Each structure stands twice: as C-alpha cells, then as structure tokens.
Amino acid sequence: MASLIGRVFTAFGPPTVEKKSDALRFGILGAAKIGPLALVTPAKSHPDVIIQAIAARDHARAEEFAKKHGIPDIRGSYQEILDDPNIDAVLIPLPNSLHFEWAVRAVRAGKHVLLEKPSTSNAIEANILFNLPELSQPNAPVLLEAFHHRFHPSVHKFLSFINPADVVHVHTDSMVPWLLTAKENIEFNYSLSGGSMMNLGTYNFGLLRMIFKDDPVECVSCETNVFGDGRHDKCDYDFKAQFRFPNGGIAEATTSLRGSIFWKPSEARVTTREVVVPDDSLPGTQEKVRSRQVTLHGFMHAFIWHQIDVQDTFVVREKKKDGLPVKRWVESTSQKAYTYKEAGGQFVHLPGEDWWMSYRYQLEEFVNRVRGRPTQYWVEGQDSCNQMKMIDLAYEKSGLGLRSTSEFR
Structure with a gap:
C-alpha cells in the first residue's frame, strides 16, 4: 500500500x-x-x-x-x-x-x-x-x-506471453461510473463525434489489434445503448462488439460510460489454443500440450495498479488411442511491470520510473521521434488509419452510423 x-x-x-x-x-x-x-x-x-x-x-x-x-x-x-x-x-x-x-x-x-x-x-x-x-x-x-496506454511497460510485458497466431479469444472491458458522466457531456454529442466507442472503446480496440498483431476482417456484432430521448440517439453510452480476426480468433470489446458506481479496473483476457510443448523426458508415445490464459488487469491507468495473470494448463497425453490424457495440471503466475526494466526482453534498457504514467512514457517516445532518436514503440500513421476503420466497422454494424466527416480540407 x-x-x-x-x-x-x-x-x-x-x-x-x-x-x-x-x-x-x-x-x-x-x-x-x-x-x-x-x-x-x-x-x-x-x-x-x-x-x-x-x-x-x-x-x-x-x-x-x-x-x-x-x-x-x-x-x-x-x-x-x-x-x-x-x-x-x-x-x-x-x-x-x-x-x-x-x-x-x-x-x-x-x-x-x-x-x-x-x-x-x-x-x-x-x-x-x-x-x-x-x-x-x-x-x-x-x-x-x-x-x-499502449506505451506503458505493463502492456508490452503482457504481450510477451502471447503468440498472436495462437489466440482464439479475447475479452476486453473498460468503464466509467455513471456519476462521472452526464447526458450533456461532449461524449454524447453527435455533432462533436461523441459515443463510447469514440471514447474509452478506442482503447479496447487498439489493444485488441496489438494482441492479434493484425486488423479485424469483420465486425460480427455490435450492440449499443443510447439515451433515446430524441437528442442523443446516435451516441452510444455503452457497447458490446465482437470482431473476427484473420486467424479465425474472436475478440470482444465492451465499454460503458454509465457504469456501476463501483469502479472496476479495465481488463484484457486472452485465451490461446493448445500447442505442443517439447519435452524430452516423455516416451515417444506421449506428448505434452499447453493452453494459456493471460489477463491484464488495469490496462488503462497501469501506473496506479495493474496485474498480469498467466495461467497455463498442461496435459500429457497419448499420441494414439484418441489422445487419452495421462496427466493434467495448472501453473499460475502473477507479474507486474511499472518500468521497462521490470518488463524485461527487448525493452529492458529503456528509461523509466515506477511512478511514470503511460503519458510520461508516451512523451518520452514523442520527443525521441522529434529529435531523430530511435523509438522502441510507436503508433504509425497506418496504424491510426486502421484503428478508425475498426471503429467505423463497429458503428456501421450497430446501426448508429459513422461519425460525420468534416468539410474542412
């Protein structure tokens, strides 16, 4: 504490x-x-x-x-x-x-x-x-x-446990308690391009694309709620969307700007398919497989608090006889990464303090790019274009329609 x-x-x-x-x-x-x-x-x-x-x-x-x-x-x-x-x-x-x-x-x-x-x-x-x-x-x-949020070490530590090709399902959620938002806020003003997908939802969408290292091919479904008073009918105050990615994986994003008074940290939960894990100690007739669930709690403001839970389920089974299991067990760990030194891997040398907000990490990279120094992570222009395409897919599926295009050129 x-x-x-x-x-x-x-x-x-x-x-x-x-x-x-x-x-x-x-x-x-x-x-x-x-x-x-x-x-x-x-x-x-x-x-x-x-x-x-x-x-x-x-x-x-x-x-x-x-x-x-x-x-x-x-x-x-x-x-x-x-x-x-x-x-x-x-x-x-x-x-x-x-x-x-x-x-x-x-x-x-x-x-x-x-x-x-x-x-x-x-x-x-x-x-x-x-x-x-x-x-x-x-x-x-x-x-x-x-x-x-994409610049914080916790996100990159989280991603280090995931092989995008193996991802079969992702659930993300984020929320703001209803006491902190009001009908007249700009978030619910269509002429100002409001809506929960344009607000917190963008963070969910961006993280989904990082997890899959790809862009969705389809928005499968998108359910929204609006105030329905004739003035805010095009602005979602919450939504639940499902996307299908090129590897066949399904991703869910859910956000509410009118959530419970009991605030819940944002969450990203990834489930991967079974993969064979080499194990020379096993006889040739058996194999070991692993399925994994990785959860990042608190991806929005990780500097306050976050936790990365990794749960691996192992099964040793016969290669023949319909793959009958011989042994099954679960291994779980919890991790944190407030600095890149804690995150390890390719980023271990990067500067940072445990009190740096994600905004501070972002500013570090922004200045590096302006000064012509190497940046270890960056949101490229095409990434931002693809991000807006994903938001458009969801709004089209929801029936609320795209946010209006500016006449400015």
Whole structure:
C-alpha cells in the first residue's frame, strides 16, 4: 500500500527538472480537462519539454488554465499558436470532431502534433490526415495519435506471453461510473463525434489489434445503448462488439460510460489454443500440450495498479488411442511491470520510473521521434488509419452510423 501511495503521489506531483536551452516548446489548443494529465504533468519531469502557450475559445478559461499550471503565454486563438515560430509542437485535446481540422492545420504550419485519440471522426478523415504530403517531406512534422496506454511497460510485458497466431479469444472491458458522466457531456454529442466507442472503446480496440498483431476482417456484432430521448440517439453510452480476426480468433470489446458506481479496473483476457510443448523426458508415445490464459488487469491507468495473470494448463497425453490424457495440471503466475526494466526482453534498457504514467512514457517516445532518436514503440500513421476503420466497422454494424466527416480540407 505504501508503494502504491508513493507511486501515485509522485506521478501527480513529479519532480521538476531543469530544462534544456533548446527544449521543445509546446502550445496547447484548448483548455480541456485531459490537458494536465496528457502533457502538463508529464512535461514537468522531462528536461526537453516546456509548455509555452495555451489558447481556448473561452479566453477566461485559458487564463485560468495558464495561471494554474504556470504557462507563460496566453493566445487569443488556436491559429495564433500555429503561427508562432517559437512554438515547436502542439497538443490537440479538442472535441473529437475538431481533431481532423486542427491536426491538418498544425501539420501544414510545420508543428509536431500530439493528437488526442481518436485521431479523427472516421477512417475517411484519418486517411487524408495521415497521408498529407507534408508528412512525407524531409524534416516532416511528427504526428502521433496519443494512445498513451499502449506505451506503458505493463502492456508490452503482457504481450510477451502471447503468440498472436495462437489466440482464439479475447475479452476486453473498460468503464466509467455513471456519476462521472452526464447526458450533456461532449461524449454524447453527435455533432462533436461523441459515443463510447469514440471514447474509452478506442482503447479496447487498439489493444485488441496489438494482441492479434493484425486488423479485424469483420465486425460480427455490435450492440449499443443510447439515451433515446430524441437528442442523443446516435451516441452510444455503452457497447458490446465482437470482431473476427484473420486467424479465425474472436475478440470482444465492451465499454460503458454509465457504469456501476463501483469502479472496476479495465481488463484484457486472452485465451490461446493448445500447442505442443517439447519435452524430452516423455516416451515417444506421449506428448505434452499447453493452453494459456493471460489477463491484464488495469490496462488503462497501469501506473496506479495493474496485474498480469498467466495461467497455463498442461496435459500429457497419448499420441494414439484418441489422445487419452495421462496427466493434467495448472501453473499460475502473477507479474507486474511499472518500468521497462521490470518488463524485461527487448525493452529492458529503456528509461523509466515506477511512478511514470503511460503519458510520461508516451512523451518520452514523442520527443525521441522529434529529435531523430530511435523509438522502441510507436503508433504509425497506418496504424491510426486502421484503428478508425475498426471503429467505423463497429458503428456501421450497430446501426448508429459513422461519425460525420468534416468539410474542412
């Protein structure tokens, strides 16, 4: 308990480090609630990041945000930030429907872009955004869809126990208690590209694609619930979707923005097929097989708490006689990885502290990419396009229809 309290306390109040003279200067477009978590707090412990400016539609909100977080410059519009030659990069935490337009504008202005998920409102916009000619030029701006949870060591430790080809079933779930959401929130505003699949559901979908290392070929089913009051009929407040992947595996994603008051950590549970495990101690007439279930509890905010449970079921059986079992047993372990050193494998040398949020790990890689240094994990543009295609498949299957496409070009 003491380590948990210390970790969370430090994560939200990290040590402030001396900034480099040529540190990247960020501007924030909008005084969104996610801004401090996504960038302001992680930047405190990064020597190569300075939060220089903010702009918001409500100037008073921008002033309040800047005063609270020690941001020196307040601009009158988003465009003023993009026009400032002293701003190197921007965070775009605007409502979903504005992501496409302002990301395009930022890229065209030569700014590096940390873009809140989902990257756009649909795959049409994503394909335009991530294929902008400016992104293929020498010294092109860096554009990253901010799927912070995918950068945390726990996710990569979890994936190390899984062979994608062997996956037969995956269940993922995430939720927010109903007390934290209201009908009038932007999450339920169709004109702002709202919906639970556009909110928490995107995290589930992204993790499913990481588990299979592939994209779904079909959305088998997608059940949703809406308020049904005539104003929010196109915005799901929860959903349950099933996808089929190229290897035949089935994946489930379920999310609720109106969940029980008793919060439940997000979960990803993977079941694999039986595989033969070599064992020289067995006679030639027998074989050993293993089936595995791997569960990651707490994939959304793993820095607070998470656990990776690995349960292996072994069977020794006769190769003939219909494979009659000779022996059966179960081996279980539980693991954690708050740092890449704990995660081991190819990432063991990467920097990090146990109190680093997934946002802090993400920022580390973003800066590395901007500086031309190697990145060990990255969400490529095609990945983001495929992600929006998956969301579109689910919305089409649900009958709610795609989120509207911006007229901006």
